[in-house]
Amino acid sequence: MEPFCALSTPAGLSGVAVIRASGDGVASIVSRTVKVLRTTGGRTDAALTDLKGYESCYGRIFDPAAGRSIDDVVITFFEAPHSYTGEEMIEISCHGGSAVRQEILRVMYDLGIRPAQPGEFTKTAFINGKLDLTEAEAVMNVIAADSSRALEASNTQLMGKLCRKITEVEDQLYGALSLIEMMIEFPEHDDTPENADRITGILKDARRSFYELHKSFAQGRLLTDRMKVAILGLPNSGKSTLLNYLAGFDRAIVTDVPGTTRDTLEFNTEVEGIPVTFVDTAGIRQTDDEIEAMGVRLSWIAAKEADLVLYLVSPEASCKEVCDAVRGIEPGKVRVLFTKSDEGENPAADEITEILKEEGITDFSSVSVRERINTEVISKLVSEAYDSAGGLNSSDITVLSSRHDVLLKSACGKLDEAVAVLEGGLGEDVCSQVIRSALDDSGQITGRVVSDELVDTIFSKFCIGK
């Protein structure tokens, strides 16, 4: 079976997420993005493919394209046929943040492990004889239920809008295809358009539309999985005060004693209609207190998983402390807030700003939560982050499902290829085939079947006959 994968814990927030992949050679495919740090057998120099059945390892997942690490994870290997599906399988336990999960899934899709269909793990398990015969009906019901849920989802207003948009683009592509097919089927006919430029134009337009939709998934993910905003800073920089302000009640215990918050605290709310989870963290500092040290580690993880990091700087913080603590967090998602502005300005503010700008952090504001000075900056930062995630998207339609995202991205690639085929003079038959496979991709969202539609399009557009 060709390998497929999916998140097997429910979407949304959970401490640890499990991503499963099944199929021939999944371990060797995934090993291309994993550095094994230590196996349960105690080896430190192993590759993922060296694991024995049921053996686990602690390792680091990389994004091969960007060359950076995504998350530290635990991977368990299951040798065929001793797995749930009966095929070779791996299970990746990663951190629960949606950004991390999506990144890992994206990397796996890029490696050619496709998203699983509804009920596919169970179905595969059944087909491989891993489930009891009496379970057959249950399995069939699972598949039926999964697909009817998908159907329900597709009936929502948003899906309807997305489908309409994709359908519009598909219509353009069917138009291009029918121009090509007319040239092929009725070469002697006077309607035969010999207009490659027109076709290329349509293909490029369609590609642009699909690409915009694909880009919108960055927003769509935030909508379905919530935007995670981590509040970071040195001890006693006002993080918990900020969280309590955002929550509207005392979610966190606030004292003047630095290091009061030792665990991460989360609070779900909406900012300008965007679902946001704010995460209050333990202040980042060197500490000998074991419990506090664990809190600091959690702070780092929260920063890593967050879509946006609010980095709080109090008036008394020193330049060195502030700059040391912020290093290691992806600068693009850091927004610096000088807090307690009612208590006076941080004397090193200019120096801090200059150094952090060199690090790549561009956004600095000051705020006083206690006196409610400039507190609206928080919602401004959140909504700006959301807007910029959408990138090129001008269609006001957002892709919410990673399955749709993968299909749209794949369709974009095929349309690029179709243009290249036309321009390279490789023949209309090949070009048509490539456009068809792009339509096969989008058809998995809209439910349109190329072979059923094409002939009708040709007949409705052209006047032909014997």
Place this chain on the structure above:
Amino acid sequence: MNIEQALSEEYAYLAGEYDVAVVGAGHAGCEAAHACAAMGLKTILFTLHLDSLANLPCNPSIGGTAKGQIVREVDALGGVMGKVADECLIQMRMLNRTKGPAVHSPRAQMDRSKYSVTMKGLLEGTEGLDIRQAHVTAVLAKESADGIFAVEGVMTESRAVYKAKAAVVCSGTYMESRTIRGEVIISSGPDGLPRSEGLSASLAGYGIPILRFKTGTPVRVNSGSIDFTKMQRQEGEHDVPLFSFDNEMNGRTVPADQSPCYSVWTTDETREVIHDNMDRSPLYSGIIKGTGPRYCPSIEDKFVKFKDKTRHQIFIEPMGRNTKEMYLQGFSTSLPEDVQVKMVRSLPGLEKAVIQRSAYAIEYDLIEPTTLKPSLESKIVSGLFTAGQINGSSGYEEAAGQGIIAGINAGRYAKGEDAVIIDRSQGYIGVLIDDLVTKGTNEPYRMMTSRAEYRLFLRYDNADLRLTPTGHDVGLIDDERYGRFLRKYDSVKEEYDRLSGTYIGPSDELAAVMAEADSVMPSSGVSLADLIRRPGVSYAMIAPVDKDRPALTEDVIRAVETDIKYEGYLKLEKEKIDRFKKLEKKIIPADTDYQGITGLRLEARQKLDKMRPVNVGQASRISGVSPADISVLLVYLDSRKGGSGV
């Protein structure tokens, strides 16, 4: 009616005993009868009129897009259409030459009467085949199980009863047909020939659903009355391979002396004549009730449906070497005869045209093709096979393609062997039959290349690769021809390997070749195959840098060049085909109770129960059956097998 009842009728007599009886000697019937006889079965072929055997009652041409590929497939299986067409062609052209090898399609003008006589002679000389002019009015069958019948023979109008283990009915447009010209309706077959009466009622008697379609044909004009100087002339081409692989491998080529075709455009006057007389069109007055084909609209249809087009192109094609009759392609109509004269004379060069045959629309009975198995055997009457227009198709080539399959399977049925099924990845014949029997059709079905999802693989040049092994297996391709076929593909492989393994360095000769192809000079050593893969570079062009090139025939070169140039895309197509084949191999047991399968949606249950698909692939193509239903079905099938895995 069973055979006992037939023989008990007044004047009835037993006229003969056969393995297979083929009813109708059009392009489907001729292939079916020839295939059965060539497989060693005692066969009889019935025709309403022996002088109209293998008639071309519409276009005097064979081939064209998708159709040319089908002719080649029929030939690859061991059929006769390609051979006869090669004998009778008076012009040949390769369509889509500039558009990639998958859609290269040969089309040939035929000498119509020669085609009929040549086919008649070929069949008369076929051992084991009797040909008989007779009007078959009933298929005889006995009830074998609950509502299922089994063929016993056929009966003619003159009360002759023929016993047969299997019957192939290829009734074309003849069953209960009527021709229509304006207000004038005549009970007649096409071309003024007698129609078939009673046969469709006989089929309906077994519970086979009968549908009614409509098609049409344009006028024929005497060329002596045409002023060709006002027309565009279209010559034939010489570098086109013949239809038959045998002829091609023997080095035969198209004749040097070819007849031209011509083209003109309709005028404002044409449009006015049609508009002024639309009230007399049977299509618009409601006289015609049969469903006509969208791809072949009458000229009045074109003006009505495409209002913004003020003119249409008409082709004038010769009907043969020894006749002055010319066919007006694109000018089909069912308007009255007196209007037809005015319409024809409105065309440039045809102002003084003398019409020899008038145009007409024709309505005819056919059967619901979804009552057929992919073998073309009826699900209702076992041993009864149907092919051609009776199954809802249109076109000589589509008929021949079904005819040879119906013939092969009728023969195998008579011998007690399993049916042979050509699937969608093997040929246009497979696409055609699968579409008809799985989806049905609500208009005469014309094959088009865009209906084939594996078009890059279903090419004119490789039809032998796809189907000749099947032809050999069933006994239609002899060992001698099969051996030549194997040797051809051995040389294809050898040459492919040689081109892939031969590397050449930069040279002045290579620079010249690259300049000619407008391609960048390779910076280091490059294989000959890599060069051919470049846009604008061909096998022929690189001859100057390929010194040790062996002498190869055109067909081998064409195959190698295509394999190399399209390698990446063919590989992708192959993967798609492999996935497709997996589902085709999952057989659904005939006794499957869809009502009892948990998880199937109601619509899917009903559709599957009605259609009884033979495998999961076919089930997946039934409209109203979703991918989730297919998953459920797969699990169900597996649990029946005992969960033993796939």
